[in-house]
Amino acid sequence: MSDEMEEIISEFITEAEESLDRIEPLFVELEQKGEDKDLLNDIFRSMHTIKGAAGFLGFQPIVDVAHSSENIMKKLRDGELPLAKELMDVILKSIDMLRLLLTHLKSKDGIEEDVSPLVKELGSALNNAMSKSGGALKTTQAAMPVEPPAQESGSPKAEVTIQGVHIPDPAFNIPDQTADIPQQKTETASVIENPEHAAEDIKQDLQPEENKLKAVEQASKNSPQKPKESAQNLRVDIERIDKVMDLAGEVVLVRNRLLNISNYFDMKYTNDPMTETLMETVSFLDRVTSEMQLAVMKIRMQPIKKVLSKFPRLVRDMSSSVNKDVELIIYGEGTEVDKSVIEHIGDPLTHILRNSIDHGLESAEERIAKGKPSKGNVVINIYQKGTQIVIEISDDGKGLDIDKLKKKAVEKGLITEEEAKRMSDEAATDIIFMPGFSTKDVATQLSGRGVGMDVVKTNISLLNGYVEVSTEKDAGTSFKICIPLTLAIIQALMVEVSGAKYAIPLSPIEETLKVSKQDINNITGQNVIVIRDKICPLFELNQLLGTDFNGHDDESGHKYVVVIAMGDKKFCIAVDKLLGQEEVVIKSLDGIDTASSNVLGATITGDGKVVFILDVTGMSRNLMGAGKN
Amino acid sequence: MVDQNMKILVVDDFSTMRRIVKNLLKQIGYQNIEEAEDGAQAYSKLKNGGFSFVVSDWNMPNMDGLDLLKKVRSDPELKDLPILMVTAEAEKEKVITAIQAGVNNYIVKPFTGEVLKEKMDKIIERLQAQK
Secondary structure (H helix, E strand, O other): OOHHHHHHHHHHHHHHHHHHHHHHHHHHHHHHHOOOHHHHHHHHHHHHHHHHHHHHHOOHHHHHHHHHHHHHHHHHHOOOOOOOHHHHHHHHHHHHHHHHHHHHHHHOOOOOOOOHHHHHHHHHHHHHHHHHOOHHHHHHHHOOOOOOOHHHOOOHHHHOOHHHOOOOOHHHHOHHHHHHHHHHHHHHHHHOOOHHHHHHHHHHHOHHHHHHHHHHHHHHHHOOOOOOOOOOOOOOOHHHHHHHHHHHHHHHHHHHHHHHHHHHHHHHOOOOHHHHHHHHHHHHHHHHHHHHHHHHHHHHEEEOHHHHOOHHHHHHHHHHHOOOOEEEEEEOOOOEEEHHHHHHHHHHHHHHHHHHHHHHOOOHHHHHHOOOOOOEEEEEEEEEEOOEEEEEEEEOOOOOOHHHHHHHHHHOOOOOHHHHHHOOHHHHHHHHHOOOOOOOOOOOOOOOOOOOHHHHHHHHHHOOOEEEEEEEOOOEEEEEEEEEOOOOEEEEEEEEEOOEEEEEEOOOEEEEEEEEHHHOEEEOOEEEEEEOOEEEEEEEHHHHHOOOOOOOOOOOOEEEEEEEEEOOEEEEEEEOEEEEEEEEEOEOOOOOOHHHHOEEEEEEOOOOOEEEEEOHHHHHHHHHHHHOO | OOOOOOOEEEEOOOHHHHHHHHHHHHHOOOOOEEEEOOHHHHHHHHHOOOOOEEEEEOOOOOOOHHHHHHHHHOOOOOOOOOEEEEEOHHHOHHHHHHHHOOOOEEEEOOOOHHHHHHHHHHHHHHHHHHO
């Protein structure tokens, strides 16, 4: 296969998938709004376009599925069929099949799906619907996909089937007039007996104007070439963007080094005029690099809508299967996030959403009994806060039952009875994130698949983010996910402990403090400090990392403390020195178990040294988990 | 004679389709090709001048192929511009409408470079014969 062809195919796959992503939520909208001509046309058009392009590329199964589905869409669009759930269901099925076919194409696994059962199903759904909506229609329309008379074959117009002839709508809407249809049909058919000739005939009528064309053509040849306007989109292989991203990261590192070196020269040769030029040049490079970095980052940013587009459908399918009336409200779907976030946030969000509907919301009867509206609400709110993206998923259901959670956790041996008693309500809500926990006795087919909320937590921490849950009895449950805007280049606080430098990502850092040793208290073996009347656990970075070799104790009498906030939880890390803020490029480390080492990756600092970036999210997980025992 | 350097506008909302049509045009020797995403964008490009041929899809958002055709035909500067409409079989009923609106010819998806060439040559020859 030629490269060109390969590129076209990959472009087709992406574009077709995007089209499907776009139209899928429209179905739900359609069900809510009723027959909306624009929506129907939009869906029809996308199907149609996918079919057309697939035809060129020889993807027959896609053509077949899209075609059968389009047949139904067309009837819906033209108002020949009423909107019905059964039709929606089969069309959605066909979208699922198209996705599957595209996935096979993408992975080049050579698997061929048998689409004929679905095509048959689509066909019979159409026929059923047609016969329901009136016998007259059935005979004239549905039963009409006949081939044109044989004698017409040989010229292109022979493909014009009688089915396709446009007959004024009123004839269809008023069954009494159906008798007229055959006649109209033949009339129209004869008009188009030879469309090409018809075109010619019409052209001939226009003949006097043909000379003008010549003039136009002439003029266009003489007129100077207009500047090309090409404000079009360019599809680029993600690998190329990642390469640019990588290089931009390298440039940032070099820039940092250069800044360091120039500062050295500035101090050493203050009076040399070239020093000033050097400083100027470097500061320009500094600015440009920052801008470039932002620009490159933006290339990778996409609206989170991409992930959310499948949710209305999910809610639709779920609400009918768990028999709850659910309204999904989404805010901030235009918020842009890094591509890798788009790729990894889908599953956790889906899981939380399913949980909210399945476990969070009550049945309509229960809701009415509680004096709530029978329809449950799930709200997804997405916004940017500083350098973080916040995603909140809230339901107005029954809320988490803390006692039940504790009881289950004890039963499952996740915590002891003693611990359960001591556990605050806030800590107890976190039980749902414990591996192996699921409150439903019988896992429903929807949310309980042995995979629990612990996977949600893990997935989110892979993105350097965290999730927290808040709940109120009978008012609902709310999940809040925070993820850093980008993963590749971050702002970090450089710290030093036992002579080694480390980088701590800036986003979870709330503040840094200088505390004297007397301020450090010890409660049952845990060091704590009091920050504005709140007790906060304190950990030595040396001990966390297991680098406390010399057991040194500096005599300075004070310590620097970095306060980390993960949602509502805070903890402090004590270090020897705070070195300042630096932009660091995360380079992943092969062969290191980042989950247990508290290390996220490494970076190269301005002075050319390799420095570990600490994984505070992971740390908090380990520490808070340990804190409960 | 068919001028292989004439500037052609390919109109389609699906970028893969534009690329396919563009490739086919290149296959049959045309090099000077530009693209537009819908009728409205196409019309403004055409108004800027320089185009000698339009290959347009029918079904597009904003302004569809038929509306583009009508708009071009009713524009004194553009009304003689040859337009080849790309349709799918299901849209054939509309072919009549398009002919009435003054389309020069239509071509059914999927088509090969040869068919495209045939259709284009026909249109151009006919136009030249009428000059």
